[in-house]
Amino acid sequence: MNKVKIERLDDFGRGIGYINDKVTFISGAIPGEEVECEIIKESKKYNEAKLFKIIKESDKRIISKCKYYKECGGCHLQHLSYEDSIEFKKNKLKNIFNKNKISINDIDIIKNNFNYNYRNKIELKVKDGKIGFYENKSHNIVSIDECIVAKKCINSIITALKKCDLEKANITIRANYNEEILLIVDTNDKFNYENLIKNNKIVGIILNDKLIYGEDYFTEVINDLYFKVSYNSFFQINEYICSKLFEIIDSNIDNNSNVLDLYCGVGTLSLVASKKANKVYGIEIVENAILNAITNAKINKRDNLYFMCGDVPKLIDKIDDNIDIIIVDPPRAGLDKKTIDTIIKNNPKKIIYVSCDPQTLVRDLKILEEYYDIKKATALDMFSYTYHCESITILERR
Incomplete structure (x- = not known):
């Protein structure tokens, strides 16, 4: 067994300490604590260790309401208060921006109204x-x-x-x-x-x-919009935070603008944009999701929505209208190079980037920042008590 003093948390909510001057990651440990742990994985640069005993406990530690928390791999932060878990996510996003030298003013975070019983x-x-x-x-x-x-x-x-x-x-x-x-x-x-x-x-x-x-x-119904969701189609897992995301997007859509929604899924963000926009084009590679999106446009009686199924870079070239705003909500892998090049080529006035992975977000922002200013970044607590951090970033053309 090793005795370790925990100095800080990493991006995955693990405690960081040192064993023989080597960085050691310990799940479930909190800064300020002294713990006993056993190394379970050793590499040249770091160790991973299992927490066995807390010798000196942090006053920030709470007892999880979940009886399976110590064994289950689903949640990562239930030993922290909700407020401390929120602060962790806000600092995580801010630190990733700073490490990558991306200039941003203070980052807001939207809290979950129900931090339990929220997942759909x-x-x-x-x-x-x-x-x-x-x-x-x-x-x-x-x-x-x-x-x-x-x-x-x-x-x-x-x-x-x-x-x-x-x-x-x-x-x-x-x-x-x-x-x-x-x-x-x-x-x-x-x-x-x-x-x-x-x-x-x-x-x-x-x-x-x-x-x-x-x-x-x-x-599904969110903010008076109706969505047909097939069993295998993507939809946000937190309805309250999704409604707040919709509100941010709506406030950033200019009247009578032409909008392009990449990775549009069942058309959720396209429908939000269609309220103010002149035309909204949605592109998605999953055919079933596009069929849902077309149905959703009809259900909500929106006739300014146009959906296409296929590869993003190829289909963008088929759009004749000048695009004013591009919305992107990519998977965790972020945007591929062809898509970024196509976005830059289309030269929209504004980009609305919804991200579920801060690392791939900042990777893409470093490229887009050559042409765009980052006006606002907001974190959303879509996945309470996990280290996952949803965010929305607004960029405007210089």
């Missing part, structure tokens, strides 16, 4: 009949009865699933604003779902990508 989607594993999440840094299953960051209606399904006699499966549970449930199951086992459908909140069950009950979609 969870992904469960079933192994040897145990239903739950992966253990931290392991493929062992932590069997659970509930997930306290998931909506309560989702937790009721977890309880019911335990009676379905599954031995091995991957399960996704999705819920909407009205607590309707889509259940997606991948398994080679016989799936006895008859008792599940007695729960009238289940509107659809998809087994191995085939619809076996109800519908393969539900409707």
Whole structure:
């Protein structure tokens, strides 16, 4: 065992200390604490260690409300108060900007109104009949009865699933604003779902990508906008923070502007922009998502939306209108070089960059900063009690 004094947190919420002058990362440790730990991974530059005992405890440490927190790999910051977890995320974003020499004024952060029972989607594993999440840094299953960051209606399904006699499966549970449930199951086992459908909140069950009950979609409502969401389409997991994201985007859309929404998914941000814009073009590579987007435009009676399915750089060249504003909401990998080059070539007045990964965000901003000024960056606590940090950055052409 090693005794270590924790000096600070890294970007993943791990405590940082030193063993024989080598940086050591310890999950669950807090700055100011002295802990006993055991090295579980050693490399030339750093160690990873497992926390065994807290010798001197920080006054910032709290007892997690989750009974599975010490084993489960889902959340990372439940040993901190909500306010301290928010401060961690704000500082994380600020530090990443500063390290990359990206000039920015103070970063605001929008807090979650419900930091528990907020997630509208969870992904469960079933192994040897145990239903739950992966253990931290392991493929062992932590069997659970509930997930306290998931909506309560989702937790009721977890309880019911335990009676379905599954031995091995991957399960996704999705819920909407009205607590309707889509259940997606991948398994080679016989799936006895008859008792599940007695729960009238289940509107659809998809087994191995085939619809076996109800519908393969539900409707989500945010800020008076209606969205058809198929079982395999992306949608933000936190409805309240999503509504705040919509408000920021709406406030940055100029009247009668032409807007291009890259990675548009089911058309969420396109619909937000369409309220003020002249035309909105949405591009998405997933065909099912584009079909949802077209339906969503009709549901919301917006006739200034145009959706295209395919590769972003190729399809942008097919748009004849001059683009005033480009919205990007890429996956964690950020923007590829071709897309950035295409954005710069189109020379929009404004770029609205929604990001779920600060590292790839600043990588892309360093290129865009040659042509654009960063006007505002806002962090959003989309994923409470995790180290993940959603953000929205507004850039304006010089």
